[in-house]
Amino acid sequence: MMASSENHSEQKADTPYYYWQSENLLVATQSVSGYWLNQNEAKTEKLLAKLKSSRIITDTRRIAVGDIFLAIIGDNFDGHDFVEAAANSGAVAVIVSHPVSTQSDILQLIVSDTRLAFGQLAAYQRQAMSNLKVIAITGSSGKTTCKEMLGSIFNAADATVNINENSDFQEAASQSATTLITKGNLNNDLGVPMTLLELTYQHRYAVLELGANHVGEIAYTTKLVQPDVACVLNVGSAHLGEFGGRDAIATTKAEIYQSLTAADTAVVPIDDDYVQLLTQAAKHKTSHIIGFGWHHGNNPIEKNSDFAEQSGTAQVTASAVQVKPTHNEFVLHIAQKSAAIYLPLAGEHNVSNALAAAACAHALGIDIEVIAQGLNQAQAAKGRLARQSYGLHCLIDDTYNANPHSVRAAAAVLSVQQGHKIMVLGDIAELGDAALSEHQQLGIDIAAKPIDSLLCVGTLAAATVQSSSQAGMSDAHAFSDKQQLFEHLKAQLDALQQAGKTATVLFKGSRTMSMETLIAQLLATTTAEQTQI
Structure with missing residues (x-):
């Protein structure tokens, strides 16, 4: 769902947080038939007028006073069974797929499907962040490392930007990172909305990891994310059992480009076997395509000419690579500029991850010197070498x-x-x-x-x-x-x-x-x- 700017009330003057109130909750859930249950007209109207919450939570164990509880139905549980517990923990409203009998007068927003409502609410909050730049990443491997590298690059970018002294968020921005990155593997139809709902107005960048164990899952989550830059790292054999073959995996990964507009950028791996399929999928949405890969002789794309034949746009490449036990040294090439990289992560595969991160950052206008600084300061995530x-x-x-x-x-x-x-x-x-x-x-x-x-x-x-x-x-x-x-x-x-x-x-x-x-x-x-x- 694409939210129009007129549906987002101006909240930034008071707080960096996005607040949910009765009206925007209804607008955000209109595609899933959202309506407020009227248990007691006078009391309901009074509660709706007072409703203001900055958090939508799906786990009652995390509920704090003032939160909204959304009841998800899983394979082995039904969140509707915990509505009373949410009310007792201080929730001010619940989002449910049917009216729930409770001892309290807690507000109930009824929707046709709470799982879909979760996605629509997340998409609505993402669209409220008009100054936010979003990168979406998928691939069979390297997603966690690449997003951490991007976080390091954006931290370096933040260091070069002076916060406006008149900004209402100077103190908040100085105390909290301005980049939101997917935590762990929250990359499915529930994890992606959880991440998007953490967005605040102080965030300048968001790096979202999109995963899939079936066809159509990335198509769904990328529609919620609405990325400015969409990147496929590689097409491997992870989840081979669910998809039945690499062709199906490649087609599913290419879904990440489906929500791009003509102004957005697609990033493709020019050394991958499926570069032709990925590039063709991207070209249906945008002409802004960046390829990343290794130099091969004098021609940086000589190993795989599919990208050159179909795109002819920018390349981000590495040359003069020295692989060491604890790090990689190489020369990064972007457009007509080069920078020496001392990447404090081992393995040739991490050079590829770094090139992907550099391509995504370049697409957002980050200068190569800042990209180099961020890559040189990158750290391994827990459980990653x-x-x-x-x-x-x-x-x-x-x-x-x-x-x-x-x-x-x-x-x-x-x-x-x-x-x-x-x-x-x-x-x-x-x-x-x-x-x-x-x-x-x-x-x-x-x-x-x-x-x-x-x-x-x-x-x-x-x-x-x-x-x-x-x-x-x-x-x-x-x-x-x-x-x-x-x-x-x-x-x-x-x-x-x-x-x-x-x-x-x-x-x-x-x-x-x-x-x-x-x-x-x-x-x-x-x-x-x-x-x-």
């Missing part, structure tokens, strides 16, 4: 999530580290019928890297280990549970420590495997041993 010490050894936590593409990238990172190189790998989920073949291929690909040990756990661990052993890896082991793997790994690390040798251990696996618990268990043994000493 974060490092910790364990005796003489280095533990690399890359456990946030996994798909075949990111596992190969992690193996490449591990292969250039110091000492004995150990990869600890949990099963990869959501691969459907391709699960066995994908795990077998990973075993072959890992064996091709200079990695000394491979320790796998999960129902498909044996398949990965068998294929890696057949491909020449001499030290590969499969375990039925993480405790067995832990005991083997600890013994191996202790033996190396006693011999005065170092090791680098990289942990990777799908979110369902919770591979980070192995790191916590190792670190806990160090604390316990120190206590005993």
Whole structure:
């Protein structure tokens, strides 16, 4: 739903927060037939006149006095069962799909579908932020890292802007970041509205991650987000089981361009196999297309000419890349300008993530010097190649999530580290019928890297280990549970420590495997041993 400016009352003069009142709640939910339940005419009118709230919450455990509670119906719960609890916690109104009998006189906004209403309310609040610039990102891997890089770039941009001394929000802006970034993996039809409803008038930028496990999901969320810049990072094999093939994944990722206008910008990966499909999808909406990728010889797009043939617009590229165990050094090229980058994140895949972030920032007019400053200050998100010490050894936590593409990238990172190189790998989920073949291929690909040990756990661990052993890896082991793997790994690390040798251990696996618990268990043994000493 596109909200017209006349439907948004001017609230900025009093507060940076967006307030929901009886009228704009009705306007925002008109497409889902919103109306106020009239329980007692005189009392209802009085309560409606007083209604003013800055938060719409779907979890009663987070309800504070003055909030609005929206009752979501899930697979194993019905938010309508918690309306009374919301009222008791101080909610001033509830949004429900049918009238709910309560002991209180709490206001009830009735809609045809609360899940859809949640999206419409979020879209309405996003449209109220007329000075906001929004970037939407999707891809099979790299979304979290790219959005964190963009946050760093926008922080650098903020440092170059003097806040207007006469601004009503000078104090608020100085106390809070002006960039809103999707937290964790809140990237679906509920997570995206949750993020949008956190927008305030002090935000200058928003970076929204859009994910999907079925066709049409990104088309829905990008309509809510209405991005100024839409970016596809890559097309991999994450969620292969849900989609059935990479062609369907590519088509779904391309949905992110559907809400662009002629004035907006599409960002496409020129090195990707599906650059032609993505570029064609973008061209249906805008002529402003930026490609990001690597230099290949004298022609920055020689590896894949599809982008040049279809677009001919701007490119953001990297050259002279030096991949180090802890960072990447490369030259960033944007238009006719270049800048030296010292990216404090390891792995070639993070150069690609940085190029995507640079392309998105460039689309919003951020100067290359500011982009370089932000990239040089970027930090790894938790569970994304974060490092910790364990005796003489280095533990690399890359456990946030996994798909075949990111596992190969992690193996490449591990292969250039110091000492004995150990990869600890949990099963990869959501691969459907391709699960066995994908795990077998990973075993072959890992064996091709200079990695000394491979320790796998999960129902498909044996398949990965068998294929890696057949491909020449001499030290590969499969375990039925993480405790067995832990005991083997600890013994191996202790033996190396006693011999005065170092090791680098990289942990990777799908979110369902919770591979980070192995790191916590190792670190806990160090604390316990120190206590005993």
